[in-house]
Amino acid sequence: MNDKQLVAIQAAHQVKDGMTVGLGTGSTANYFIQELARRHQEEGLRITAAASSVVSAIKAQELGLPLVAIEHLGKLDLYVDGADEVTTRMTLLKGRGYDLVREKLLARGSDQFIVLIDKSKLVGRIGEKFPIPVEVMPFAWQLVKSRLQALGAHAELRQNAAKDGWAITSHGSLVLDLTFDSHTDDETLNQQLNDIPGVVEHGIFHDIATAIFVADNGKVEE
Ligand code: 5RP
Numbered sequence: 641m642n643d644k645q646l647v648a649i650q651a652a653h654q655v656k657d658g659m660t661v662g663l664g665t666g667s668t669a670n671y672f673i674q675e676l677a678r679r680h681q682e683e684g685l686r687i688t689a690a691a692s693s694v695v696s697a698i699k700a701q702e703l704g705l706p707l708v709a710i711e712h713l714g715k716l717d718l719y720v721d722g723a724d725e726v727t728t729r730m731t732l733l734k735g736r737g738y739d740l741v742r743e744k745l746l747a748r749g750s751d752q753f754i755v756l757i758d759k760s761k762l763v764g765r766i767g768e769k770f771p772i773p774v775e776v777m778p779f780a781w782q783l784v785k786s787r788l789q790a791l792g793a794h795a796e797l798r799q800n801a802a803k804d805g806w807a808i809t810s811h812g813s814l815v816l817d818l819t820f821d822s823h824t825d826d827e828t829l830n831q832q833l834n835d836i837p838g839v840v841e842h843g844i845f846h847d848i849a850t851a852i853f854v855a856d857n858g859k860v861e862e
Contacts, residue, residue: 643855644722647756648672650853650860651720652679654754657686660713662746663700664721665693665737668756672720677703690716692746693739694810710742719750723845724770725763726755726852731826733766735773735843738798738809744841744848752850759856766826766844771817773798773843780838781814787836791829793818813840 641649648671655661655676663673673696679685681704689705690713691697700707721743725733732755734743747753763769774795776784781797788795798807798815807815824832830846833839854861 643758643858644668644756645671646858647758647853647855647860649675651754651756652676654752655679655685655687655718659717660688660690660708660715662716662719662721662750663689663691663696663705664719664743665696665739666722668722669696669720670699672756673699673703673705677705680705690746692721692742693737695737710745713749716746716750717752719746719753721747721753721755723755723757723761724843725766725768726757726761726849727763727766727826729826730755730849730852731766731830731847732845732849733770733772733843734845735775735815736770738773738775738807738815740773740775740841740843741809741811741813744845747845747848753848755849755852757852757854759854762854765823766829767818767820767823771796771819772829774816774818774833775809775813775840775842776816777838777840778812778814781816784836784838785816788816788818791832792822792824793820811840
């Protein structure tokens with residue numbers, strides 16, 4: 641069993657009968673979905689699930705988890721997802737899969753948000769290893785890019801996987817990937833990005849996670 645699987649199984653055992661559970665996106669979230677489906681089938685665990693992406697929805701459906709559309713949810717009991725970077729202050733960077741809006745919506749709408757990572761994802765500051773993704777309304781991208789440059793960012797429009805066009809999110813936004821020559825405090829940058837008109841959502845998840853499960857060579861720390 642690898643480390644991603646290990647944390648995912650541990651998180652799936654936090655789920656209690658009757659809970660409404662948000663399903664994250666990515667390889668770690670997939671292991672969580674698998675274990676949740678196993679518990680649902682074999683242990684009779686009753687849950688309602690909401691997916692943060694089409695990919696996770698299809699996986700959950702294939703494995704027989706009862707799904708509810710996000711528009712029917714007033715709140716969730718638990719949201720479980722991976723992350724690309726996590727600081728000691730529990731600020732996260734997410735969004736390599738670029739379904740940021742649904743991920744943050746479910747994370748914010750949940751009583752608990754458990755983040756699943758291996759030790760390699762712990763960083764001193766957000767943006768240390770990966771660019772910071774900013775989802776923008778298509779017609780706003782140039783004006784948003786200028787505002788981001790004024791904050792000291794290099795902003796590159798993300799290309800699609802085939803590199804023959806731009807990446808488009810599931811609700812039609814573009815993505816600007818940001819890098820900085822000098823570091824701005826994560827909390828300040830989070831607020832600055834929140835304040836730019838035309839930004840739909842961004843990859844800094846500040847003050848949202850309630851627990852981080854960290855796997856390190858076969859052991860899990862909370
Ligand atoms: C998707 C995400 C993922 O949770 C993050 O990229 C981690 O992925 P993985 O579990 O495959 O390492 O934020 O938007």
